[in-house]
Amino acid sequence: MLLPKIITKVQDKFPSVTLDTTQFAGEDIIHIQGSYNLDVLKLFRDNGFNFLADITAIDNLTLGGFERFAVVYHLLSHETAERVTIKAYVPEDQPELPSAESLWKTADWQEREIYDLFGISFKGHPNLIRIMNPDDFQGHPLRKDYPRLGRKERDDFPVVKRGINKEAAQ
Amino acid sequence: MQPDDIKSNILTTTLESAVNWGRKHSLWPMPFGTACCGIEFMAVLAARTDIARFGAEAIRFSPRQSDLLIVAGRISIKMMPVLIRIYEQMPEPKWVIAMGACASTGGVFDTYSVIQGVDKFIPVDVYVPGCPPRPEGVVEGLIKLQKLVETEKFSDYSTTRGK
Numbered sequence: 015m016l017l018p019k020i021i022t023k024v025q026d027k028f029p030s031v032t033l034d035t036t037q038f039a040g041e042d043i044i045h046i047q048g049s050y051n052l053d054v055l056k057l058f059r060d061n062g063f064n065f066l067a068d069i070t071a072i073d074n075l076t077l078g079g080f081e082r083f084a085v086v087y088h089l090l091s092h093e094t095a096e097r098v099t100i101k102a103y104v105p106e107d108q109p110e111l112p113s114a115e116s117l118w119k120t121a122d123w124q125e126r127e128i129y130d131l132f133g134i135s136f137k138g139h140p141n142l143i144r145i146m147n148p149d150d151f152q153g154h155p156l157r158k159d160y161p162r163l164g165r166k167e168r169d170d171f172p173v174v175k176r177g178i179n180k181e182a183a184q
Numbered sequence: 185m186q187p188d189d190i191k192s193n194i195l196t197t198t199l200e201s202a203v204n205w206g207r208k209h210s211l212w213p214m215p216f217g218t219a220c221c222g223i224e225f226m227a228v229l230a231a232r233t234d235i236a237r238f239g240a241e242a243i244r245f246s247p248r249q250s251d252l253l254i255v256a257g258r259i260s261i262k263m264m265p266v267l268i269r270i271y272e273q274m275p276e277p278k279w280v281i282a283m284g285a286c287a288s289t290g291g292v293f294d295t296y297s298v299i300q301g302v303d304k305f306i307p308v309d310v311y312v313p314g315c316p317p318r319p320e321g322v323v324e325g326l327i328k329l330q331k332l333v334e335t336e337k338f339s340d341y342s343t344t345r346g347k
């Protein structure tokens with residue numbers, strides 16, 4: 015069991031950074047301040063949690079939380095098969111935090127996805143551009159205040175016709 | 185050659201119906217498979233339903249060599265410009281089958297990113313309902329389209345595009 019030791023280590027080393035530790039479905043969740051994510055992630059990586067399984071984000075607009083956005087890192091230890099979740103909170107007015115790309119290369123596309131869909135930017139990311147939506151897309155559709163049916167993006171294309179006079183043909 | 189032979193060897197028709205007959209039995213589909221319907225379309229091509237029986241087995245992945253666009257799957261806002269471009273690259277005469285609920289109406293994907301039916305932007309001739317449609321459904325759509333090809337009139341072709 016790696017995890018209890020590391021969690022105490024994190025709490026000792028960064029007492030003001032660790033906002034809370036909770037458990038859900040038998041897995042530990044560590045809530046931290048967004049701007050210190052690299053310090054915490056590096057500590058985990060150097061202590062056995064070598065694999066970044068996923069990065070995702072949460073918009074806490076209606077859920078409530080420490081801040082509006084949480085960037086969620088799922089780590090896995092290949093040694094002990096333990097998993098841990100790290101939630102890094104970022105405020106709404108400055109949705110920015112350091113990129114984990116320097117620690118795990120796999121963070122590259124996942125951070126682009128979060129940037130595209132949530133509008134959270136990652137400092138130090140080598141190529142922070144949209145990955146899913148078209149390049150000229152406006153807005154960040156997974157934010158809870160984005161309308162589900164969009165802002166007319168899906169209606170905004172030229173109408174093409176056949177080179178045949180269809181009305182006369184019918 | 186005897187006069188009787190001539191009688192049984194000559195067929196009079198109009199050029200229009202002869203050409204349409206040829207076209208209807210040699211549709212070359214360009215499959216635009218973007219989702220699960222694209223997988224089902226493979227079954228349409230395979231041995232059990234085999235659209236070669238209708239002369240439509242020559243699947244072309246180049247729009248310039250095909251005259252039937254089969255839109256199989258949902259079209260996202262990122263894909264729609266590609267689809268429009270491919271449609272415009274196809275030479276006349278050309279037809280479109282919207283295969284499945286997604287291509288016809290957007291299906292269950294009523295979100296900002298999914299086109300609510302490709303017929304909003306490109307002309308669709310035959311809609312095949314289903315999610316996904318069974319291969320038999322696509323064959324039925326193809327037969328319907330063949331009937332439509334039969335009725336096409338040369339005099340309707342306009343010289344200016346999209347008139």
Ligand code: SF4
Binds near residue numbers: 221222285287315
């Ligand atoms: S109609 Fe159904 S099967 Fe076809 S693309 Fe849509 S969801 Fe997939």
